[in-house]
Amino acid sequence: MSMKAELGAEPHHVLGVRRGATPQQVAQAFRREVLRGGHPDTGGDARAFRRLVAARDALLEPPPSPSPSPAPPRPAPAAAAAPRQPRPAPPRGSDSSALPLIVLLFLAFVAIPHVLLAIVITVVP
Numbered sequence: 001m002s003m004k005a006e007l008g009a010e011p012h013h014v015l016g017v018r019r020g021a022t023p024q025q026v027a028q029a030f031r032r033e034v035l036r037g038g039h040p041d042t043g044g045d046a047r048a049f050r051r052l053v054a055a056r057d058a059l060l061e062p063p064p065s066p067s068p069s070p071a072p073p074r075p076a077p078a079a080a081a082a083p084r085q086p087r088p089a090p091p092r093g094s095d096s097s098a099l100p101l102i103v104l105l106f107l108a109f110v111a112i113p114h115v116l117l118a119i120v121i122t123v124v125p
Contacts, residue, residue, distance in 0.1 A: 011055035023060055030056040 012019055015029040033052050040046040 011058040014051055014055035015059065017059070021059070026056060026059045 012021070015026060015033060017025055017029045021029070030052060034044075034049070037044045038049050038052050040049055
């Protein structure tokens with residue numbers, strides 16, 4: 001059944017919007033027509049309301065895709081094909097996270113004072 005036979009007119013004419021109207025414009029026009037008395041709860045005609053709803057749905061419905069066949073699956077890369085092994089958790093009490101702290105403390109308390117002392121000894125007679 002065509003849209004004209006279902007609605008009795010083009011959906012654009014039923015809602016009073018131009019062709020190519022944005023979804024926001026269609027929704028605004030639908031609300032406007034419903035507030036003008038198109039809703040059965042406010043005393044409007046149920047048949048007219050169904051026409052408004054059908055016109056709104058027809059305009060907001062995405063157009064059908066030109067190719068109904070799904071795209072062929074792409075082959076997976078070789079690296080992604082192999083299952084990934086989970087990384088083992090580091091053992092408790094590991095010193096691997098303490099290494100940067102040890103290096104920083106060595107520089108702060110041993111290397112820098114020695115360099116500064118050597119500079120002072122060479123500059124001061």
